[in-house]
Amino acid sequence: MVPEPIPPETARRRKIVGVNAETVTNVTSTDFPGHHPGEDHEWSLEKFSQNLEVQFHKNDPLDASFSLVGIDASIANAFRRIMIAEIPTLAIETVFVHNNTSIVQDEVLAARLGLVPLTASLSGLNWLQFYKKPATQDDDEGADDTDTAADNNTIVLKLHVECAWRGAEGIKSGETDPEKLYVNSSVYAKQITFEPTGRQNSEFPEPDGLVRPVNPEILLAKMRPGQIIELDMHCIKGIGADHAKFSPVATATYRLLPTIDIVKPIVGNDARKFARCFPKGVIGSEDVTEEESETSKELEGMAGEKKAVVRNTFKDTVSRECLRHEEFRGKVKLGRVRDHFIFSVESTGQFDSDYLFLESVKTLKAKCSRLKRQFANVMR
Template sequence: MARDEWILREHSAQKLQDRKIIGINAETVTNIASSEFPNQNAGESHHWDIENFKKNFHVQFHKNDPFDSTFSLIGIDAPIANAFRRILISEISTVAIEYVYVVNNTSIIQDEVLAARLGLIPLKGDREGLKWMRWFKRPTEDSDGGVPTDYNTVVLGLDVECTWKDGAKEKARRGENDPKILYNNSSVYASQITFRPTGQQSQRFPAPDGIIQAVNPDILIAKLRPGQKISLSMHCIKGIGADHAKFSPVATATYRLLPHIDIIKPIVGASARKFSKCFPKGVINLEPVTAEEASREGSGYEGYEGEPKAVVLDPMKDTVSRECLRHDEFKSKVKLGRIRDHFIFSVESTGQWESDELFLESVRVLKVKCMKMKKGLEEMIRQ
């Protein structure tokens, strides 16, 4: 390869890399996408090619717990990343309490407030059983809605009454005021909600782990005192977050661009220590200047052998606070930015789905949407 051709290729590669960096300055943000076609430039071919997409697209998992995962999607545009985020929040189906039939409620919480609290309790159950459930047709102005059956409605119950414990009245007269010592069922928790299977539900939601129950059994529903009672029945149906937030499978689903920190001039000695304190712990590391660096002319480390120098250790931990740009000695030595096609996702599941499964389900939902759109376009062309 000729030297000029090699230099041209290297320059083009660096130019392409620079385009991916969104500049973070002290008071401005530069190099943001403003065209109708992000990352495309005049005189270049950016036609869609599945092989190029496969080569450039990567998924990296950083954390994968059942209810909390963090992963990176690398090599896609912001509209696609945002489509996944919106689908995660509002278009993946879950089961939640929709109808509450109150038989008796003598607690201090009004019926409608109690029903709202119950509806927001995240539920879980056998995943295959949840997929087996069908949609319940809600009543509208023109129709009465569907009929509850075992395949579209799950019934839960709550029957709790507060009573005195044996000998508690005498303890109360002596000054005892701890409700856990004096009363039975002084607090009503989500663990006291019972599953009432009908039809095939006993097989679809096998006991003990597969039954429909609260994700967190310690959620406080109400507080009772002797003579007060709650007796009610709850109907759970499938829904999506676009219908109501209680159906959203995630507590949070967010993404951010990967921070980019470029130290363009050496930062050594006391300045390096000060520089590292401008970032969260773990972003900047202090390493000793080697003898080779100190002896190399033009390196910027001449005479600093053994002194600490600032190097970027883990930019993912950075919050892009721009603190370092507040100090005049660092303004010409560092460039801050974000990589425009590296999206760090954080997904926190409410418990009905595992966090990594949620992303795969969002891919499936987006695929179905694309197939419907493609079918609609084909029908338009035929007409």
Template structure:
């Protein structure tokens, strides 16, 4: 006998109570319910799967992913954080730095500046992998044990694995700066030239075929040109060259294409008995603004509490602290409705990041199938 729609809906909800949660395990797998076949079916999965965007901006998107298991949703989240390649500064060659910022601190600041450019060029670029240090026997032994072959020729920077950017800034007095200083002027923007070093002062130096793949307007540049790098005073200067390479967030956080990538389950609020009058107003105050709406009750003429928008709820369980509401409301979360929030650092637009994570997961599955087939031969 097929389960009713109410029963299917009940199975979707994780119960949230005052001090515990229940019904947390998935049950849609074979032989869990007697007489029900829950074998995985691609057509059933395709019909259940839904993607709904609630906010779609270049640097931030919010969307619902409905009809998947938590393991798949978490796989997307982890891929977004750690496995999508971007470009970042890896090596910094400091020719002259007379600012008050130490070389190592300056280089660290530069490495964390998000870069953007042509996506076609980024896909064209190959991976640049550093060989283990020649004077580190442990690293050499680890490389041999992992089966990795480090070809010194393959590790030489070239146009298809390294992007070069220069930063040359020198601070000087403004033409009338010394005169203004004698008059008591304190504003460094008026007294000096290049008193502040910004990310927009980086110069992209194309190498080889990079002129083709990173042509205007897709040249490599900082996402935010107004990032402050250092402050200088007359006589101080910064002269350096940066080598940018492709990497993933699993190697270093500077390669992660997202500032945040998280999800939460859609809240469920079920009012089992009418909540009227002053109780309705008190009930509405237990939730964030916009979750509960007060409407006129036709039978009594009083204000009645109804659920308006559960997406705005934070599941604080505040209503369960009040005895008058404990038996009138049931809280929960839908186990297969994930609300994703993705904030891009700028290399990709936020909605494209999710599509890239889908491609990455698909490639992983195909690779696993090939390895499994080889194993079964």
């Protein structure tokens, strides 16, 4: 039996998740073999390639927004989870405090330093290897698999700041601003210095390739004359699954594309009220034409009046506000396209936001390759 072609309206209806006033409907996926008799939904690479589409809406170094169309929710969520937890980044792991007479305790200062996002040359970050921590007595494995700190797995940063009086010259009587009274009254991330060793001199070239904080104005501590902070920091590569400080994204989210179908005309004051139920730019207005007033029973005698039309559903937040008003009952249907995912990726600064998504694709591809090899070994 040859499968019959699916009517376009039927295919569209199956892709829409219904959003009602209190419930969500049509959430079950139907694109698998046997669900609809006489229809072929067998997965094929050719069909997937035809349906797959990538649309970039914004591509700034630290903030990207793009749409992935034609994929399953499990794949979209895999990309999101990989970006959050499995792309390796560089962060401060160990802090050696030599002298700290500030009011910030050693452990608190170390925690603040560990959360400072770092950046450097992309080639240098990719060149760095993972550092294996020394085994403890509780570990079953011995210390044979551990590494020692070397130029290819550890970055050394230093912070040496001392607060002192600035001097009476140029200071007004009664001045209370600590920035004017003292030197180094505030300790910022820009005062962290990088000391390259070995191949690090070539892998992290000056000036833009050096390891440095993404935001130099991050406040680390405040001091007063006589107080000193002197410490060394060892940075290693890690993944977000180990600790949040290794996560390369501030946020990585996605949402389904909203749909708004006006099934019955909304005219006049109702059209203006309807537009206010949505964010600006989602709903617009058009004049009712003579032809529409003659052919449509609902628009009879309303030529020249303003009617509500859908402009841009991309800006909609699906607040359901329009479903709370009696005058719009039965006139509008809200939904979401189940295979259109709008991603929003905000990088912490170590990598560009679009680079992070490409790395998530490579990571998922590598996982699939390993799984395929394991299946092949099982079948032998």
